[in-house]
Amino acid sequence: xxxxxxxxxxxxxxxxxxxxxxxxxxxxxxxxxxxxxxxxxxxxxxxxxxxxxxxxxxxxxxxxxxxxxxxxxxxxxxxxxxxxxxxxxxxxxxxxxxxxxxxxxxxxxxxxxxxxxxxxxxxxxxxxxxxxxxxxxxxxxxxxxxxxxxxxxxxxxxxxxxxxxxxxxxxxxxxxxxxxxxxxxxxxxxxxxxxxxxxxxxxxxxxxxxxxxxxxxxxxxxxxxxxxxxxxxxxxxxxxxxxxxxxxxxxxxxxxxxxxxxxxxxxxxxxxxxxxxxxxxxxxxxxxxxxxxxxxxxxxxxxxxxxxxxxxxxxxxxxxxxxxxxxxxxxxxxxxxxxxxxxxxxxxxxxxxxxxxxxxxxxxxxxxxxxxxxxxxxxxxxxxxxxxxxxxxxxxxxxxxxxxxxxxxxxxxxxxxxxxxxxxxxxxxxxxxxxxxxxxxxxxxxxxxxxxxxxxxxxxxxxxxxxxxxxxxxxxxxxxxxxxxxxxxxxxxxxxxxxxxxxxxxx
Amino acid sequence: xxxxxxxxxxxxxxxxxxxxxxxxxxxxxxxxxxxxxxxxxxxxxxxxxxxxxxxxxxxxxxxxxxxxxxxxxxxxxxxxxxxxxxxxxxxxxxxxxxxxxxxxxx
Numbered sequence: 065x066x067x068x069x070x071x072x073x074x075x076x077x078x079x080x081x082x083x084x085x086x087x088x089x090x091x092x093x094x095x096x097x098x099x100x101x102x103x104x105x106x107x108x109x110x111x112x113x114x115x116x117x118x119x120x121x122x123x124x125x126x127x128x129x130x131x132x133x134x135x136x137x138x139x140x141x142x143x144x145x146x147x148x149x150x151x152x153x154x155x156x157x158x159x160x161x162x163x164x165x166x167x168x169x170x171x172x173x174x175x176x177x178x179x180x181x182x183x184x185x186x187x188x189x190x191x192x193x194x195x196x197x198x199x200x201x202x203x204x205x206x207x208x209x210x211x212x213x214x215x216x217x218x219x220x221x222x223x224x225x226x227x228x229x230x231x232x233x234x235x236x237x238x239x240x241x242x243x244x245x246x247x248x249x250x251x252x253x254x255x256x257x258x259x260x261x262x263x264x265x266x267x268x269x270x271x272x273x274x275x276x277x278x279x280x281x282x283x284x285x286x287x288x289x290x291x292x293x294x295x296x297x298x299x300x301x302x303x304x305x306x307x308x309x310x311x312x313x314x315x316x317x318x319x320x321x322x323x324x325x326x327x328x329x330x331x332x333x334x335x336x337x338x339x340x341x342x343x344x345x346x347x348x349x350x351x352x353x354x355x356x357x358x359x360x361x362x363x364x365x366x367x368x369x370x371x372x373x374x375x376x377x378x379x380x381x382x383x384x385x386x387x388x389x390x391x392x393x394x395x396x397x398x399x400x401x402x403x404x405x406x407x408x409x410x411x412x413x414x415x416x417x418x419x420x421x422x423x424x425x426x427x428x429x430x431x432x433x434x435x436x437x438x439x440x441x442x443x444x445x446x447x448x449x450x451x452x453x454x455x456x457x458x459x460x461x462x463x464x465x466x467x468x469x470x471x472x473x474x475x476x477x478x479x480x481x482x483x484x485x486x487x488x489x490x491x492x493x494x495x496x497x498x499x500x501x502x503x504x505x506x507x508x509x510x511x512x513x514x515x516x517x518x519x520x521x522x523x524x525x526x527x528x529x530x531x532x533x534x535x536x537x538x539x540x541x542x543x544x545x546x547x548x549x550x551x552x553x554x555x556x557x558x559x560x561x562x563x564x565x566x567x568x569x570x571x
Numbered sequence: 572x573x574x575x576x577x578x579x580x581x582x583x584x585x586x587x588x589x590x591x592x593x594x595x596x597x598x599x600x601x602x603x604x605x606x607x608x609x610x611x612x613x614x615x616x617x618x619x620x621x622x623x624x625x626x627x628x629x630x631x632x633x634x635x636x637x638x639x640x641x642x643x644x645x646x647x648x649x650x651x652x653x654x655x656x657x658x659x660x661x662x663x664x665x666x667x668x669x670x671x672x673x674x675x676x677x
Binding site for chain 2: 134137138141142144145147148149151152153156268271272274275280283284285286289291292293294295296298299300303322323326327329330333334337341344558561562565566567568569570
C-alpha cells in the first residue's frame with residue numbers, strides 16, 4: 065500500500081509540475097482547447113494512446129481474457145481496428161474543418177443554430193455517459209489500491225482533473241496523457257518480457273497451459289458474449305464508435321495540419337495496438353500463473369488481474385519485487401483514469417462554453433480573453449458535477465453507461481459526422497433526425513436490455529449498436545429528405561469540400 | 572476578378588481529382604478491413620466451434636485470425652500513410668495553392 069502510494073505521489077507531482085508549466089503557456093482560446101495546434105505527430109500519437117486506453121482497456125481486457133479466454137482478445141482487438149475508420153475517413157477532414165469541437169465541424173457545414181444544438185447534445189451525452197463510469201471506476205480502484213474511502217477517492221480524482229484542465233487546458237491534458245502512455249507502455253513491456261522469459265520465449269506455451277488447465281472451451285469464443293449479435297454489436301460499436309467520441313476526436317485539432325493528424329494516427333495504432341495485443345498474452349499468463357480462482361477472489365469482474373499478475377511476476381505476495389511491481393501497475397492504473405477524465409472534462413467544456421455559450425447563445429460575440437475564462441470556469445463546474453455523479457454512482461450498475469457511451473457515439477455522432485463530411489444533400493433536418501433517432505434508440509435499447517434489467521430484459525442484446533447504428537443512419541437520411549432540398553446548403557458544399565480536403569477556405 | 576474565378580475553378584477541379592483518387596484507394600481498403608474484422612465477429616458469433624480448429628499447437632483458428640487482424644490493421648495504416656503522402660498530398664497542395672491564388676487576386 066505505502067509503496068503504491070509512494071509511486072503514485074511521484075506521478076502526481078510530475079503531472080502537477082506539467083500543469084504549472086502548461087498554465088504559463090495557456091492564454092488564448094486556441095491554447096486552451098487545442099494546445100495552439102502545435103503538437104508533433106509523435107506527441108499526438110502518444111497522447112492519443114493515453115486518451116484512448118481507459119482503465120477498461122488497461123485493466124479490463126487483461127481480466128476478460130484471463131476469465132473468459134478468446135472473448136477478451138476480441139475486446140482488445142476492436143479498439144485498434146477502430147483507428148482504420150478514423151485514419152481513412154475522419155482524422156484529416158476533422159483537422160481541416162474543425163477548430164476545437166465536433167460542433168465546429170457541423171456548424172461550418174450546416175451554418176444553422178439547430179444543427180449546432182444537435183451536435184452539442186451528442187457531445188454532452190456521450191461525454192457524461194463515458195465520464196460517470198470512469199469516476200465510479202476510479203473510486204473503486206483507488207479504494208482497492210490505497211485503502212482510502214470511495215468518496216474521497218472520487219473527490220481526489222475529480223480535483224486533480226479540475227486542476228489539470230482549468231489551469232493547464234489542452235497542453236496539460238496532452239502531457240498528462242503522454243506521461244501516462246509512456247508509463248503504461250513501459251509497464252506492458254516489462255510484464256511482457258517477464259512472461260516470455262517464463263515460457264522460454266514461446267508464447268504458444270501460454271495457450272497450451274491454458275487449454276490444459278481450463279479445457280479447450282476456454283479458448284473458444286462465446287464464454288462472455290453469449291449472444292452472437294452481441295459479438296457483432298461489439299465490433300460495430302468499436303469500428304464506428306471511436307470516430308464519434310468527441311474527447312478523442314479533439315486530439316486532431318492539436319496538430320498543425322492533416323498530414324500530421326494522419327501520422328499521429330499511425331503512431332497510436334502501433335503504440336496502443338501493441339499494448340492491446342499484449343493484454344491477450346497477459347490475460348492468458350494470469351490464468352496460467354495466478355489462476356482464475358485467485359483472480360475472482362480479488363475482484364469478481366477480474367479487474368485486478370493485471371496488478372496481481374505483476375505481483376506474481378515480481379516475486380509474489382510479500383516479496384519486495386512483487387510489491388514494487390504491484391505498486392507500479394496500480395499507480396499507472398490511477399494515472400490512466402486521470403488522463404481519460406481530464407480529456408472528457410476538457411471536451412465537455414468545449415461543448416458547453418465554446419459551442420453552446422459562445423456560438424449559440426452569444427452568436428460568437430465573445431472576446432477571446434473572456435472566452436478562456438469561461439472555458440476554465442466551465443471545466444471547474446463540469447468537474448464538480450462529475451464528482452457528485454461519481455459519488456452518487458457508488459453501487460449503481462454503471463456498466464450500462466459504458467455501453468451507452470460507445471453506442472451513442474456510433475449510432476448518433478458518427479452518422480451525423482460522416483454524412484456532414486461526404487453527402488452533398490445532407491442538411492439540418494438530417495443532423496437532427498440522425499442525432500435524435502441514434503440517441504433515443506441507443507438509450508432505450510440499452511435501458512431495456514440485460515445490462516440494466518438482468519434476467520427481466522425486454523430485449524436480448526447487452527449492446528444494441530447492431531440495431532441502433534442502422535437506425536441512426538436511417539434517421540439522418542429520412543430527416544434530410546423530410547427537410548426538403550436546401551439549395552443554398554448544397555451549393556455551399558463545394559466550398560466545404562475544398563476545406564475538407566485541403567484545409568484552406570476560399571475567401 | 573477573371574483570374575480569381577479561374578483559380579477557384581481550377582481548385583474545384585483539383586479537389587474533384589483528389590476525391591476520385593482517394594475513392595480509388597480508400598474504398599477497397601475500407602472493404603478489406605471491414606470484411607476482415609466484422610467477418611471475424613460474425614464467425615465468432617455464429618461458428619464458434621470452427622474457431623477452435625487447432626492451427627499451431629493449442630493456438631486455434633480464432634486466435635490466428637485475431638493476430639491476422641492486428642497485422643492487417645498495421646499493414647493498412649502503413650500503406651495508407653504511403654499512398655496519402657505520394658498521391659493525395661501533392662494534389663491537396665495544388666488545390667490549396669489555387670485557392671489562395673483565388674483569394675489573393677480579388
